[in-house]
Amino acid sequence: MTMVDAAQQWIRWLQLVLLCGVGVVAFIVFTYKAPYFVATLTDILRPRLSRPAVDARAVRWQVIQRDHDRIKDEYGRLCIDPFRCAELAILDDLRVPEAAALIHALAEANDAAEKTDYPTYEKAVLHLAKAWRHAQALTESDEPCTVVYRAFAPAAPSTSPGAELAWRRPHPPIPRERRTCR
Structure with a gap:
């Protein structure tokens, strides 16, 4: 085996190691980022429902x-x-x-x-x-x-002494169920 053959063999081995290392790194990155990629892709491709116009x-x-x-x-x-x-x-x-x-x-x-x-x-x-x-x-x-x-403070009476006082409603009536706007 000559020196040139040894150098070529060493370069091929280095290429193989680097290719495997890049492959391992790519696999790890793909494994961790795949769910994010799929979620983004499905979000982009999902049909959107149109919202009804607000009245x-x-x-x-x-x-x-x-x-x-x-x-x-x-x-x-x-x-x-x-x-x-x-x-x-x-x-x-x-x-x-x-x-x-x-x-x-x-x-x-x-x-x-x-x-x-x-x-x-x-x-x-x-x-x-x-x-x-x-x-x-x-x-x-x-x-x-x-x-x-x-x-x-005492004030002048607004009615004659014999007249009955008008009915007063000191508190609001009990609220009833409201109908919605049509």
């Missing part, structure tokens, strides 16, 4: 209902919280204009919700939100005691 009116109806429910829940939590009796005393007294406006707006929004008339319901809930903000501002003032004393 803006239905979304707006849900937002209005959520606002109405949120205000009723906050008012209900106020009514059952024993540590907020001063605030409740202000909001239960219908001689306070903000409290009367809140109760009236609650009743109006509940009535509009039962009729499922969208424009009327939206206006009623917007009016309710405004009345609720004013009522909260009244109860969160720096000196609520002066507001309470002002609310309970």
Whole structure:
């Protein structure tokens, strides 16, 4: 065996070792990356379902209902919280204009919700939100005691002494099941 033959044999052996090493590395990489490759490929080739068009009116109806429910829940939590009796005393007294406006707006929004008339319901809930903000501002003032004393201060009677007082609804009625927007 000549020197040239030995060199050629050594080069072939080196090529075989490198080829096997590259093959082993390729096999390892393919084994670890194959699931990612298959997942990406199936995600690309999967047919996409088209989403139905979103009805803006239905979304707006849900937002209005959520606002109405949120205000009723906050008012209900106020009514059952024993540590907020001063605030409740202000909001239960219908001689306070903000409290009367809140109760009236609650009743109006509940009535509009039962009729499922969208424009009327939206206006009623917007009016309710405004009345609720004013009522909260009244109860969160720096000196609520002066507001309470002002609310309970004797005022001139609005009816004659023998007349019966009008029925007052101090709390909103129990919410009924709502119909969805069509």
